[in-house]
Amino acid sequence: MKPPPSVLRITGLTKHYGGVKALTEACFSLAAGEHAAIVGDNGAGKSTFVRLITGTERPNAGRVEIDGREVNFHSPLDARQQGIETVFQTLAIAEDLDVASNIFLGRELTYFNLGPLSPLNHKAMKSQAAQMLEATGVKIPDMSEKLRGMSGGQRQCVAIARAAGFARKLIILDEPTAALGVQETAKVEEIIKGLKRSGIPLIIISHNLRQVFDLVDRIWVFRQGRIIANRATGQTNPEQIVGLITGAIDPASLPQAEEQPC
Numbered sequence: 001m002k003p004p005p006s007v008l009r010i011t012g013l014t015k016h017y018g019g020v021k022a023l024t025e026a027c028f029s030l031a032a033g034e035h036a037a038i039v040g041d042n043g044a045g046k047s048t049f050v051r052l053i054t055g056t057e058r059p060n061a062g063r064v065e066i067d068g069r070e071v072n073f074h075s076p077l078d079a080r081q082q083g084i085e086t087v088f089q090t091l092a093i094a095e096d097l098d099v100a101s102n103i104f105l106g107r108e109l110t111y112f113n114l115g116p117l118s119p120l121n122h123k124a125m126k127s128q129a130a131q132m133l134e135a136t137g138v139k140i141p142d143m144s145e146k147l148r149g150m151s152g153g154q155r156q157c158v159a160i161a162r163a164a165g166f167a168r169k170l171i172i173l174d175e176p177t178a179a180l181g182v183q184e185t186a187k188v189e190e191i192i193k194g195l196k197r198s199g200i201p202l203i204i205i206s207h208n209l210r211q212v213f214d215l216v217d218r219i220w221v222f223r224q225g226r227i228i229a230n231r232a233t234g235q236t237n238p239e240q241i242v243g244l245i246t247g248a249i250d251p252a253s254l255p256q257a258e259e260q261p262c
């Protein structure tokens with residue numbers, strides 16, 4: 001019997017900036033409910049890959065399929081409309097707005113449609129935002145507080161809860177704990193672990209291998225603009241992943257991973 005198509009399947013994805021080969025013929029796949037990590041040294045092509053699959057930039061070549069159907073995103077909005085939610089490092093939050101307004105930023109609920117003059121339904125946004133936070137286990141003591149007054153960890157949690165609340169196909173987290181201290185990192189990791197229950201697949205970009213091994217099912221290694229290996233977390237170890245990242249281990253010397261998108 002044919003296996004079910006991957007939720008996300010990427011083949012031959014390529015992006016060159018003039019002479020800079022940021023990404024060359026990348027192949028990647030993600031199964032339903034799977035959590036995957038993207039790892040690699042600085043400049044390995046991780047952010048380029050995310051920009052291409054979120055419609056932030058257009059590839060020079062390659063194919064992106066969602067649920068077996070080719071998609072061509074021309075903007076991040078396109079990707080969002082297809083159920084792909086990304087938490088970029090910049091978080092895309094409005095500091096002077098409260099939690100509910102941030103969660104519904106750009107998708108405000110209204111009583112009825114009068115175009116830009118539509119009256120906002122603050123009550124519904126508040127109650128749905130509270131539900132989204134609860135569903136992801138995010139605790140915000142005062143929902144009316146503006147994000148400006150919140151810690152980096154709380155802001156990150158709000159951004160993740162928003163992504164989880166709207167994602168129908170895929171959640172992408174770009175270095176979600178890079179700017180956080182130890183305790184806040186632990187809190188954010190707990191929230192990410194809880195997302196497994198939703199069944200929505202997730203990609204996390206992280207330089208923190210301890211975190212990666214704790215959170216994901218499969219690790220994809222980027223090196224010099226190519227995806228050189230992928231390993232199920234249970235079938236590798238941090239030393240091997242570091243060796244692949246630095247080039248000390250030749251991926252061809254390892255048994256082939258069972259997951260080979262192309």
Ligand SMILES: Nc1ncnc2c1ncn2[C@@H]1O[C@H](COP(=O)(O)OP(=O)(O)OP(=O)(O)O)[C@@H](O)[C@H]1O
Pocket residue numbers: 017020021022023040041042043044045046047048049
């Ligand atoms: N807009 C651009 N114009 C020219 N070169 C670029 C552009 N964006 C990225 N690059 C180059 O492409 C390569 C891959 O960059 P990318 O940002 O994707 O790497 P990365 O793995 O995300 O690195 P980091 O971990 O530092 O964020 C690098 O050599 C980078 O300098």
